[in-house]
Amino acid sequence: MNAFGKIYPLKGGLIRKFSVSATLSANHTCKLLVIGGGSGGCAMAAKFSRRLPKDSVIVLEPSQDHYYQPLWTLVGGGVTTVAASRRPEASVLPAAAKWIKHAAHSIDPVKNTVTTVEGDTISYEYLIIAVGLVNDYSKVPGLTEALADPDSGVSTIYSPDHCEKTWRNISRHRGGRAVFTVPDTPIKCPGAPQKIVYLADAYFNKIGVRNKSELTYNTCLPVIFGVKKYADALMKVVKDRNINVNYRTVLREIRPDRKEAKFVNLDTEKDLTLPYDILHATPPMRTPDFLQNAGDVVNDCGFVTVDKYSLQHTKYPNIYGIGDCTDTPNSKTAAAVSKQSLVVEHNLLSTMSGGQGSRRYDGYGACPLVTSYRTCIMAEFLYDSVPHETLPMNQAKERVISYYMKKDLFPFLYWNFLLKGRYHGPEFVRKIINPFGN
Structure with missing residues (x-):
């Protein structure tokens, strides 16, 4: 008997059929x-x-x-x-x-x-x-198609399917316009869209094509980073490296056949169309x-x-x-x-156990802002963008040690401690080595 109560006859007897879902x-x-x-x-x-x-x-x-x-x-x-x-x-x-x-x-x-x-x-x-x-690629017309096309010049580090394409585009770049974007939605690791700008800049310098390249960073934010201490340091980085920054500027469409991207300024509502040779898109995101x-x-x-x-x-x-x-x-x-x-x-x-928990999350977050293949700014902060640093030094300064923490230490902590429920951030280290830090 199936879901509708029917019995199917077969040669030599009867067989009961059931719905697959059931x-x-x-x-x-x-x-x-x-x-x-x-x-x-x-x-x-x-x-x-x-x-x-x-x-x-x-x-x-x-x-x-x-x-x-x-x-x-x-x-x-x-x-x-x-x-x-x-x-x-x-x-x-x-x-x-x-x-x-x-x-x-x-x-x-x-x-x-x-x-x-x-x-x-x-x-x-x-x-x-x-x-x-x-990732909500469909919010940007043309993005899905451009990511799928190996020759479009469009990539993103926010997917395992496309982040190696980012490196392919950067390593093959020999001059022209490189555009990087930040959407007007909450995103994972808000610092990552500019980290890839700095790595691209460093690599273009390494292979001698930086003077032939124009780097543009379009962000939905009114500032380059939400914590002023680190924003001030990053503004020096973009100025020293001649990176164009457009604030409140959001990607609205990609036209891969023309290799151009349409943006809108959130304050003026004016459109801006930019040609590109390579484009790194941070996709809109949602739950x-x-x-x-x-x-x-x-x-x-x-x-x-x-x-x-x-x-x-x-x-x-x-x-x-x-x-x-x-x-x-x-x-x-x-x-x-x-x-x-x-x-x-x-x-x-x-x-x-029927009680009321007393533990409080203070908004702690950290963002190792890679600025080259050897340097990194280690941003740490709480709710209301208050810096909360672990090391007894100015973490807004580009440092080699911060880069290797990002590259080697943090993956080790992640696989061996965080996923096993045994890592709760660096507070215990901070209390030992920087008891009077902010």
């Missing part, structure tokens, strides 16, 4: 459901898998691969490869957690259930949403589809509404958020996740 769908139950297997999801799954009985934690994540995304800037600059940023998802998830390899389709916060795209239902007692952001339609779990833009200090949902106390998908007004970086993970751990444990 056969594949399943019901799951857990103490804690973590949606997302990125940096925040892995860290939280690791923490609670150590505290709760086996299979009490379910991780909902469709991807087979896990990427250390901050490395993609260096991939675009030819320092390393995409393969170096990738590991199997199974290798970074805790063995004591149950991994469901599906994507979320919808959340019912009243019934405490999540439905997957495959039709499974997961019932939870507590929920952590850690799904990050996705995944299921959050775009998640009702009162999210705000009007699809970001999970949490208290910016406790990271607990503002309406549903058994839900917490971590990372890029929340509406907290901090820079969306892996460094922020490291600090947030300790806050979520302590506060959620308090919630589980």
